[in-house]
Amino acid sequence: MSNLTARDSKGKPSPTIEIFGELDPLPRLLMGPGPVDLYPRVLRAMSVAVQGQFDPQFTGYMNQTMALYRHVFRTANEWTFLIDGSARAGIEACLVSLLAPGDRMLVLNFGRFGHLLMEIGRRVGAEVVSIDAEWGTVFEAAEVEAAIKKHNPKVVATCQGDTSTTMLQPLDQIGPICRRHGALLYVDCTASLAGNAFETDDWQIDITSTGLQKCLSGPPGSAPITFNGRAAAAINHRKHVEAGIKTSDMVEGNGPIIGSNYFDLAMLMDYWSPKRLNHHTEAASMLYAARECARVVLEEGLDAGIARHAQATAALRAGLTAMGLELYGDSRYRMANVTGVYIPKEIKDSERVRSQMLEDFGIEIGTSFGPLAGKIWRIGTMGHVARKANVLRCLASLEAVMRRHGYAKTGGAGVEAAYRVYDQA
Ligand SMILES: Cc1ncc(COP(=O)(O)O)c(C=O)c1O
Numbered sequence: 140m141s142n143l144t145a146r147d148s149k150g151k152p153s154p155t156i157e158i159f160g161e162l163d164p165l166p167r168l169l170m171g172p173g174p175v176d177l178y179p180r181v182l183r184a185m186s187v188a189v190q191g192q193f194d195p196q197f198t199g200y201m202n203q204t205m206a207l208y209r210h211v212f213r214t215a216n217e218w219t220f221l222i223d224g225s226a227r228a229g230i231e232a233c234l235v236s237l238l239a240p241g242d243r244m245l246v247l248n249f250g251r252f253g254h255l256l257m258e259i260g261r262r263v264g265a266e267v268v269s270i271d272a273e274w275g276t277v278f279e280a281a282e283v284e285a286a287i288k289k290h291n292p293k294v295v296a297t298c299q300g301d302t303s304t305t306m307l308q309p310l311d312q313i314g315p316i317c318r319r320h321g322a323l324l325y326v327d328c329t330a331s332l333a334g335n336a337f338e339t340d341d342w343q344i345d346i347t348s349t350g351l352q353k354c355l356s357g358p359p360g361s362a363p364i365t366f367n368g369r370a371a372a373a374i375n376h377r378k379h380v381e382a383g384i385k386t387s388d389m390v391e392g393n394g395p396i397i398g399s400n401y402f403d404l405a406m407l408m409d410y411w412s413p414k415r416l417n418h419h420t421e422a423a424s425m426l427y428a429a430r431e432c433a434r435v436v437l438e439e440g441l442d443a444g445i446a447r448h449a450q451a452t453a454a455l456r457a458g459l460t461a462m463g464l465e466l467y468g469d470s471r472y473r474m475a476n477v478t479g480v481y482i483p484k485e486i487k488d489s490e491r492v493r494s495q496m497l498e499d500f501g502i503e504i505g506t507s508f509g510p511l512a513g514k515i516w517r518i519g520t521m522g523h524v525a526r527k528a529n530v531l532r533c534l535a536s537l538e539a540v541m542r543r544h545g546y547a548k549t550g551g552a553g554v555e556a557a558y559r560v561y562d563q564a
Contacts, residue, residue, distance in 0.1 A: 167497070168524065170533050171505035172302040172477050172517045173330065174352035174359055175524045181357050184431035185424045192421035201411065204426055207433035211332065211355075211441070212347065212365045214339035219365040220411040221429055222402065223422040226329040226350025229362025231259055233325050233346050236374045236404035237294050239395040240264030245292035245322070247278050249308065250301030251509055252327060260296070263398055268292065274304045274510055275468040275479075280312035287320045293373075295322045300331030302353075303509060305479040305517060306472050307335055314343030323370055329353060329362075333436050334448040334476035334521050339365055346370040354448065354476055356522030357432040361425040371408065378405035384417050448475045451525035454560035455518060458534040461556035462541075463548040467515045476521040479507070482514060485546040489513060492540050500536035527561050 145156035169175045190197040201220075208219045222229045234256070238244055244260045246253055249272040260267040270286045272278055287295060295317050300307045310326060317324040326347040328337050334354030339347060346366035351357030366374075377394040389409075397403045401419065409416035436444055452475050456466055459480050467479030482489040489506075493516065496502045505517035520530060534553040541547075 166501055168500075168502045168529060168532065170519050170524060170529065171503045172305075172353075172519050173350075173521065175356055175519060175522045177358060178356045178432070178435050178523045180435060181428050181431045184427040185358070187427055189423040192423070193415060197421070197423065198415065200426060200430060201421070204430045204433070205411065207430060207437065208363045208365065210437055211363070211433050212339045213337065213341070213441075214365050214367075216339065216365045216367050218367075218371055218404075218408055218411075219363070220407065221426060222348070222362040222364055222407075223360075223419060223425060224362055225359045226327075226348065226352070226362050227255065227259075228402070229329070229348030229350065229364050230256065230327055231399070232362070232402035232404055232407070233348050233364060233366070234259050234265075234294075234296070235263050235399045235402050236377070236397050237323060237325065237346070237370065238263045238265040239377065240398075241266060242294070243268065243290060243292040244294045244296055245269065245286055245290050247283060247295070247297035247308065247313075248272070249277050249304060249306055250274055250298070251303035252298045252301045252330075256296045256298070256325075256327065265294075275306065277306050277308045277469070277472045280309075280316060283313055284316045284320075287316060287322055291320070292322050294325055296325040296327075298327040298330070299337060300328070300335060300474040300476075302330040302474075302477055302517070303507065303511070305468050305474050305477050307331060307474045309472070310344065311338070311342050314345075317345070318343050323373060331474060331476070333441065333444055334525070335474060336445060340367075351429055351432050353519075354444075354521045354525075355432040355436060356524075357428045358425070361422065361429045363429060363433075366404070374404045374408075380406060380409075380416070445475070448521065448525045450560065450564060451520040451527070451530050452476060452478060454527070454530045454557040455520050455533065457560050458530065458553035458557035459518075461549065462534070462538060462553040467511075476525065477505075477517055477519045479511070479515040479517050482516060483541075483546055486541065486544050488544065489516065492516075492537075492544055495540045495543070496536055499540065500532070502533055502536055504533070504537075527557075530557050 147153040222232045243266045246269040248269045323345045329350040332349045348364040352359040376392040378392040379396045410418040465481045
């Protein structure tokens with residue numbers, strides 16, 4: 140109960156309205172599949188004053204954010220901006236704007252988030268077809284090409300990294316294949332951007348979206364996206380401007396109207412362009428966060444940040460292996476920022492191990508779902524968290540908790556193996 144008292148509409152203290160205590164979250168180290176701890180600078184950026192989206196200083200910040208994310212996505216695309224909402228808002232904006240009812244989409248489905256792409260596609264009214272990889276594996280380029288030839292889709296959609304399986308789909312050949320067969324390629328890089336190589340232009344990715352809460356170390360709630368002229372043409376073909384804001388000089392397309400107002404990328408292009416077409420009220424504090432995430436990442440250097448992720452993950456994996464644990468998934472295609480590890484048979488209550496990690500050491504690690512429920516834990520080393528001290532803390536804590544659960548194969552071997560990875564650097 141709060142010691143503050145609420146008042147009723149007559150201004151009298153009300154015993155029936157509870158206003159709870161001030162927020163006071165316990166310190167945590169977030170080493171699950173996301174969200175992860177925020178860079179302190181990002182938190183600070185969120186506390187500066189909110190402005191309206193037509194204030195010239197604020198439109199300047201919007202333009203800077205666009206410019207920063209062109210570097211993060213490694214693209215020259217003019218259309219690089221934010222969708223206000225969590226990462227799936229970015230996915231929905233891309234798919235609802237591209238796909239009209241009846242359009243065919245081919246999904247490369249290798250985990251839970253492939254299913255999400257299919258689900259969103261179906262809700263949009265698209266004809267969704269998929270190729271499905273066993274969890275823990277990804278697709279060869281030839282399989283993808285064969286499926287495109289068979290189905291002739293308008294859009295091919297895939298995740299780069301699927302956190303549910305911890306696998307990373309190689310993409311460098313997929314873009315050129317889509318281009319050869321006249322399909323647009325959409326990629327969800329929510330879980331992988333800035334922790335794994337991602338080359339929007341070199342890999343010929345037409346449209347892609349991400350979130351802040353993984354390797355960018357920001358809060359969930361903003362989804363940076365980028366798309367090229369091919370995608371923009373397909374979207375503008377469906378452009379219809381809201382009646383109350385339409386002017387006579389606006390050119391509309393003759394394709395079917397986009398099935399969402401909030402996620403209409405055709406109107407959003409005009410909102411983010413010098414036209415500044417009125418649309419939603421910009422989530423200013425989230426824009427400040429997104430802008431600061433990109434500044435932090437670019438200040439370190441994208442490649443240096445990717446190398447830091449690779450090193451932290453190598454150390455974590457060396458430690459887990461030295462503890463006698465088995466890593467999950469095809470070792471050639473693992474993401475460099477989240478690790479799946481099999482729960483050993485000696486551990487009878489794997490959820491209790493996780494809750495003890497949280498209660499006793501303040502460390503969150505991830506559970507899993509679908510076919511992997513109860514079989515693996517998922518440990519993230521991403522963004523601000525991908526550092527030596529956190530890897531060593533996590534291994535030491537996990538070893539201690541697992542010992543309490545009867546898994547006592549090694550004493551300190553995990554931490555020592557991780558130390559050695561860092562010693563070699
Ligand atoms: C690959 C991938 N796509 C999409 C999402 C959905 O993100 P959000 O929960 O921010 O909507 C996630 C979240 O874990 C993810 O890992």
